[in-house]
Amino acid sequence: MTANISFAQITTMGVGGYIADFREPMTRVDVIECVEEADSKHIPLCIVGGGSNILASSAEFNGMVVRDARRLISVLDEAAPVRDEHDRTVHVQAEAGCNFDDFVAQTVELNLEGLEGLSGIPGTVGASVVQNIGAYGQEVATSVTSVEVWDRQTKQSYELKHDDLQFGYRDSLLKRSMFAGPGQPAAPFHPSPRYVVLSVTFALKHSTDGTVGHAQLARALNVEQGSRMPIAAIRSAVLKVRGMKCMLEDAMRYRDPAMEATKKPANVELAVQMQQRQMQELLSADEVMADAEATAVGQSLLLDRHSCGSFFTNPIVTPEESKRLPADAPQFRGELSDGSEGVKTSAAWLIDHAGFHKGYAVSDDARASLSTRHTLALTNRGAATSDDLITLARTVRDGVREQFGITLVPEPVFVGCTLD
Structure with a gap:
């Protein structure tokens, strides 16, 4: 203790x-x-x-x-080039407490394709499958073969196969075990799942190249979407794109005693150096900025990282509901919770077009605001309390609902507090 x-x-x-x-x-x-x-x-x-x-x-x-302190990564198959080009699968197992980006970095070093688009996402391997994290054309569900869990209800440990996990958009059986519905905590397990993740096994492909599966990433790499590129280059581009939007965590947090040893020290130093370079790059965009102003802007950019990433999930509505969206609202194919066809739209777009722009705060002296770089991130601007964040989140959610008739669902788990 x-x-x-x-x-x-x-x-x-x-x-x-x-x-x-x-x-x-x-x-x-x-x-x-x-x-x-x-x-x-x-x-x-x-x-x-x-x-x-x-x-x-x-x-x-x-x-x-x-907080699980186990961080072992094990290559279950020989991660060497095989003669059979039709079967290049390599199974890798990671204990639940392993830092997720440490894990991604190691798979890239081993020339294992499948997770490079998820570079820079904070958290652990165990949490990644609960949330079914995804970004830049990839999601964890695509690569997971099984998850070893402890079932708090039956008091047993067993292996859940891929289909057992019932993955969906930012969703899984694990996550649903602590909710009665989207954003509705349910006893007796919340704020943790019924199924506690012990380890995760992934099936990756032995390859030095990966697919650029997202338009924004393709633009950053100056290639066509769907192109094949070295996975190391894809990882670097993802980290840069996320960093320039301040959607990476503050790497300095790993120097706090409470976070020591939760991430590989060498990777911490690399992340700190990259963060410093990106901050300088953002500041250098305005060469006439006075020193005092540059200091203030630099501090603001750092605080943009004091978030939990995307605060609301992208809504998936019925085709009929989608007809009520403005013509220029983003619309993509999606799947509703019952498995029927739906339409996914952008939470960030809805927030911005409801009048909540980058940097929005409920008052001039508010200790929480939207990120100055991304409307989907709610940030702690210094000494913010949970009430400060709840007030901001509720204001944004209610404003979007009033404007578009869509209720945004929060992505983070609320512990000891509620948005309602």
Whole structure:
């Protein structure tokens, strides 16, 4: 048990109160025993990874927070070129506590295709499958073959195969086990899933090249969408695009004692150096900026990273509902929760066109605002409380609903607080 740890120290948003009981189990058995202890005592349990998808109350959390300290990555097949070009599959297993970008970096180093588009997404491998993270034409579900879990209801561990996981857009069976519906927490498991992830097995392809599967990424690489490029180049481009939008986490957080050892030290230093270069690149866009102004802008850009990334998921509506959207609203094919055909639109577009532009805050002295680089990120501008973020999120959600008749659903897990 570690004392005097707060959610503010272990989340990318930097918001949240002190934790009564913080555990970092080092073995598989210890993870299960921590979960069982909390459940047997009927105290709130929060499984946390990198803290990149959590908005926690600023009040004390009178429960147990478990952060898996196991970070082993194992190549289950020989990751060497094979003679049979039709079967280049390599299975790689990662323990749930492994930093997700550390994992992506290692797969790229091994010339394993399949996750390079997910570079820079914060959090852990365990959390990645709960949320079914995705970006730039890839999502975790495409590469996952199985997940080993501890079932808090049956008190057993077992392997869930890909189809068992029921992946959907930013969704999975794991995530739904703690919600009654989109954004509706449900007892008895919330704020953690019924199924606690222990390890994840991925099927990747041995290849030095990957597919550029997203238009924005293709523009950054100056190639056609669908082109094949070295996966190392794709990873670098993703990191640059995300960084220039300030949609990477603040790399300096890993120098805080509460986050030490959660990411490989060498990768921390690389991330810090890249962050500094990107900040300088953004600042150099205006060469006549005075020193004092540059300092203020630089601090603002850093605070843009104090978020949990995309705060709202992109809505998927029925074809009939999509007809009520403005003609210039983005529309893509999507799938509704019942499996029927739907239309996905852009939450960022809706937010901006409802009048909530980059940098929007509810007042001049507000401690929370939309990012100055991206309308989909809600940011802590310094000493923000959970109430500050809730007020901002509620204002944006209600404004979009009034303007377009669509209720945005938050992406982060709320711990000890609610948007309603």
